[in-house]
Amino acid sequence: AVRMGTLEGMKFGHLQIAKISGGKAEFVSTVSIDEINTKGIKPAAQKKLREFDGKKFILNGVNITSSGDIFISGQDFKIDNMGDVKGRVYKDLLMFQFDKAGEFKRYYGVENTAKPAGLFGGAGGAKSFPSEFALYESPNGKDLFWNVFLVQDVDVDCSSETSTNYLAGTKTTTTTCVYTPLYQGKFGKIDLASGSISDFTTFGGKDYFLYIDLEDNGKGKDAPYFSINGGKQVVYVARQRKGGISGSERWGNSLWFGKFDPTK
Template sequence: MKPKLSLMLVFICSSVSLTAQKLSKEGTHEISKKANKGYLYEPVIDEGKNELTMTYVTKATNKKAKFETYRFDLDFNFKGMEESEQPMEKVKGYKVDKGEEYTLNSLTVETNFMGTLVLRRKIIKRKWNWFWGGYDSKISLADKLKPKTDDGEKLFYFAHTEQDELESILVIAGAKGPMTKDPMRQYKEIHVMRFDTEMNRIGDQTINFDTPQSIAGISSADNDEDANAEDDILILFAPMGGKGMKNIADPDPTNYTFVRLGYDGKIKERIAVKSKTGIFNGNMFVQTNDGVLILGATGSDDDYYNEKFTTPQPASDAREGQNDEFKAKGFQVVKISNGKVDFVTNNTLDDFEAKAKSPASQKKKPEYTGKKFRIADLKVSPNGDIFLTGQKYKKTNGPKLLGGSGGASIKYEDIIMMHFGSTGSLKAAYGVRREENDKEASMSPNSQTLVFSNDGNKLYWMIMEMAGVKTERELGESKYKFLVYPSVSVIDINNAAIGEFAQFGQGKSDYYVNNKYPFLPIGKGQLVFLGENKSGKTLWFAKMPLE
């Protein structure tokens, strides 16, 4: 009987640890008509003062703004409201040195039908907008330039990063040579160039290959206002091959190359990566404390990357832009640290099928099947496990979201989270059926956030479910408000198990989280959901422990 008792105890403990997540405290409070017609400017939690403040912009001009600040303790008891007025230079996000309006002279890229690199001057006029508390940008284009190599040859465009705040651009392009000499030169002599606002070349480094290459993935920070020289750009090159290229291609389609660039365009690292398969859509990069992770879908062993993909795939979407007939056969994880490859692990669709898991109440287990999949979040736990969450989707014919023109649109479906161990092997694939599946919800991807518990043994998986869309006015302007509420589950990291999802805010009063500030960490292993009812008149607070 002892073995049976032990098994029963294990089962009971597991069930207890995976009960649905609960809130420890909720609260509501009505705000003024002025605050409701304004917008939430800044919520702040001060643990030392045991205080939560919610500041609303109620009126704004070009010189100053009026605010209402509501104060609560961290159990959501109301402590008071103060009205205030501030000049523009003290407003969050406002650039005192730039003023209400400023102009940037930056650059962008155009290509002609031959793929030739064409630079074009981009004039950006920015003006402060109280509607959302930031600068609006109005862009106009001016003169063009076709950069050339030192020997006078034109350049073939691959990718670029627009560094608007620095008034510069970083471009990756191949050197086009005469057809009689080397028609594939543009895929072997890769230039990393930087141009200033006057289109002067202020940097040019060359990455040379013996055989033609394409770019499988690139990570950069386009148009980041906080961009600086510490931001690296990561590139994964894939050997080209296939029909008509037998005599010039790398005979091994798995010989990938990782390159790290500084934001100034200088080459920091170049490392050979031996993929497990010929096709590796390595378009997801994560920089960790001890290296870089590269993740992406894999195809057949013998095919070349360029036989299925023609351009670098966007990191937010593992499938968009690909050959629509491509169906992944697996998912690969690569880790690079200290100048070398630590591991390359490919997980097949059979692995995903065998390790598919869902909350116990779900009758079906949605699975990753290698088809279209949009990435939502990617986190690495304290023990090194890797969590990648995303959503299956398919293209359909019909109207676009929010009254857009007809034609092709996207329908979002089941949600999948991939749980890899610290060496890239799949531990589980959690599949979730969404709570909201009507037409509006299906045309928008679910926002997802991953947060670890204090001890690092649990992962809180927050999926924002969309119950509808409404139009409202803030500071006299109309805007769309998405009616979303949190659905939360807890993952037991060590045992690769998923608990039930709990929905918060939905019920008799129907509260929805703020679109800009859905939640705030409160410290001591807790976070607070910030929301309001449908009219926006009543605030809703909910404290969730991260035990």
């Protein structure tokens, strides 16, 4: 545990990737952290680039486009050992682009807009949950869509039950709380020629959260989307959350369906 904590806190000077094919290395490529941030790109509305700090990050996926470019996506994090809740706090969204020969091209550093936990933004809130990514390339090979499932907030649903011991003349109240991460879907569009990235668009607006069934210990339908037309298009499902105490006041009565078509 001590060694793992040390590795997670170490800052490295370079990022290295290798491609293994047919039992041999086709290339081994290394890029400095300084060069990564020099070639950093951000959405226009974001105030500043979320720089890569050279520390260990969560690997979310590796995607290869039709041209052979390699996109490595992940999420930065820190360890919070203060307060009652301890653990990882997931931070910015990262993506590194290399060409088919392993030469570094671009870095995308996107801000995590999830609600922080408390004044100092430690563990225990929305940022205690990692994001999920999916990349879709347009059929013409000109655009790449970065789909992010981001936990924006945590829904807390508490119920209390009181039992009475008539012999002892005492009452005991037990409160049980269920904490549910509220995911929102966001899309950013990357122009593969220029490398520019659009501002991220939220599915259905700020009051709709992706419908993820967490019943039956997470064994239910836990994917907030399904494919249609032979997998060429994706439909996302979100439900309205009003923020009330219970029932329709809490979640509302409407669902939102959104179709994503990478050709448009």
